[in-house]
Amino acid sequence: MTDASDIPIRVRPEIAALPPYKQGRQAGADAFKLSSNENPFDPLPGVVEALHAATAVNRYPDASAARLRERLAARFGVGTDSIHVGAGSVSILAQLVQATASPGDEVIYAWRSFEAYPWLAVVAGATAVHVPLTEDARHDLPAMAAAITDRTRAIIVCSPNNPTGPIVTQAEFDAFVVQVPSDVLVVLDEAYAEFVTDPAAVDGTRVLAAGAHPNVVVLRTFSKAFGLAGLRVGYAIGHPRILDAARSTSIPLSVTAQAEVAALASLDAEEDLLARVREIAERRDRLVAALRETGWRVPAAQGNFVWLPAGAETLSVAQAFDDAGLIVRPFAGDGIRISVGEEAAVEKVVRIAEAVVKDLPEGHAGLRVSVGS
Missing domain, CATH: 3.90.1150.10 (Aspartate Aminotransferase, domain 1)
Incomplete structure (x- = not known):
């Protein structure tokens, strides 16, 4: 087309x-x-059993996924308002882009990276700004920082980078984020965080715990490591007011009760x-x-x-x-x-x-x- x-x-x-x-x-x-x-x-037997018991499909799910939010909030030592659950982490990313970017604005990301990034910007009416990867298929964070203009509203950093594989290191991210204006959203997409074995990798929860950069939101998912790709459930950790903006653009009731139950059972079987x-x-x-x-x-x-x-x-x-x-x-x-x-x-x-x-x-x-x- x-x-x-x-x-x-x-x-x-x-x-x-x-x-x-x-x-x-x-x-x-x-x-x-x-x-x-x-x-x-x-899926593990306990997850399957939980799904079999979640038969009340004639009822709407809890729109806020409150039980899962409470569980994740306790896990990461934050308030429940600092957790937002969506139908996969990409749906939350779409909400964040919609909340921050509009025609005339810009969304920056590395390229090649997750193929949804360009169309999320376009759907919001914003301009997609992609910054080429380095020769070794890594984020070029200095170049991404140099691409920031007064029209930049959101920056997406993917670690490990999908589809090429390398991480962003903690030192690289720390040096990058101080160059970003404090009113520009930085999304750290960590969909594959559980598979990371390199101790130098950025850890979004560490960034948030430091508290110096409230403009950073961390995305994670149950689709990959937890094996719930078919149920579509992911989450964001960040400043409550930023997540409120995402919640305001979300499609109500998009996280099913079955997805929430399976996520909770997966955490039990972690x-x-x-x-x-x-x-x-x-x-x-x-x-x-x-x-x-x-x-x-x-x-x-x-x-x-x-x-x-x-x-x-x-x-x-x-x-x-x-x-x-x-x-x-x-x-x-x-x-x-x-x-x-x-x-x-x-x-x-x-x-x-x-x-x-x-x-x-x-x-x-x-x-x-x-x-x-």
């Missing part, structure tokens, strides 16, 4: 030109779905769930090491996915994975994100990656040319 000429009603031109969000492709029965960064483990997270992180590290051995230049991976910078060869390389029953996520012209899935998929991913890397032209950015690259 590129214009509104074939739409029978008046639609904003920028919306008519905006492609719909495209999720990772589904996989058939004989394929591994490695396209959506889902947790490959089934020790078992985090053991699974550690297993996925160990599997990720093995996958990164093996892919580098094949010759791929794989950025530091701290989420539950890895990145192959396939560049112009992205679609042909993705097709090779597809033909082998491995459904991956290609971003045409940039690279391929491969979720860390079942253990049985690891060897297949490495085998196909080794076969296709040999076809990359000499000097290709995806080739590992030196130790540590």
Whole structure:
């Protein structure tokens, strides 16, 4: 869709030109779905039992998800008004952008990063300002700071960065946030925080606890580490009045009672769930090491996915994975994100990656040319 000429009603031109969000492709029965960064483990029995008991679907859910907010508030040592629950963390991000940005305003983010960021700005009527990643697929925070103007209303920092994998360090974030005007929202998107093993990584809860930057809001989710992607529940931690603004733009009753119940049951089972997270992180590290051995230049991976910078060869390389029953996520012209899935998929991913890397032209950015690259 590129214009509104074939739409029978008046639609904003920028919306008519905006492609719909495209999720990772589904996989058939004989394929591994490695396209959506889902947790490959089934829900724990206690979570399933809680869902089976949540049968009162004839009643509306609690619009504020009060029980979950109270539980999270106690966990992070904040008041319940400092917690906001939404239908996935991206829905809260949409609310925050709607609350802060309007036509003529700007929203800054790194690129490539989560593909929803550009269209969230466009839907709000704001200008999307994307700042290229560094050569090693990391946020260029000095460049992001330099991009701030008097029209900047929100800045999104994604750590670990989806889809490329590297973190923002605590030192980098601390140096960055002091350069941001105090009335500009900074969203620290930590959807994959539980998978991080690098002790240097930024920790949004540490930033909030310091209290020096009330313009920072931290986003987290139950979709990834907690394995509730199909139920859509995420949360924000931040200043109560900023979260009030998000609540004012939210669609009422969008978090189901079943999602809240499952999130609470997952917190009850957190020790078992985090053991699974550690297993996925160990599997990720093995996958990164093996892919580098094949010759791929794989950025530091701290989420539950890895990145192959396939560049112009992205679609042909993705097709090779597809033909082998491995459904991956290609971003045409940039690279391929491969979720860390079942253990049985690891060897297949490495085998196909080794076969296709040999076809990359000499000097290709995806080739590992030196130790540590």
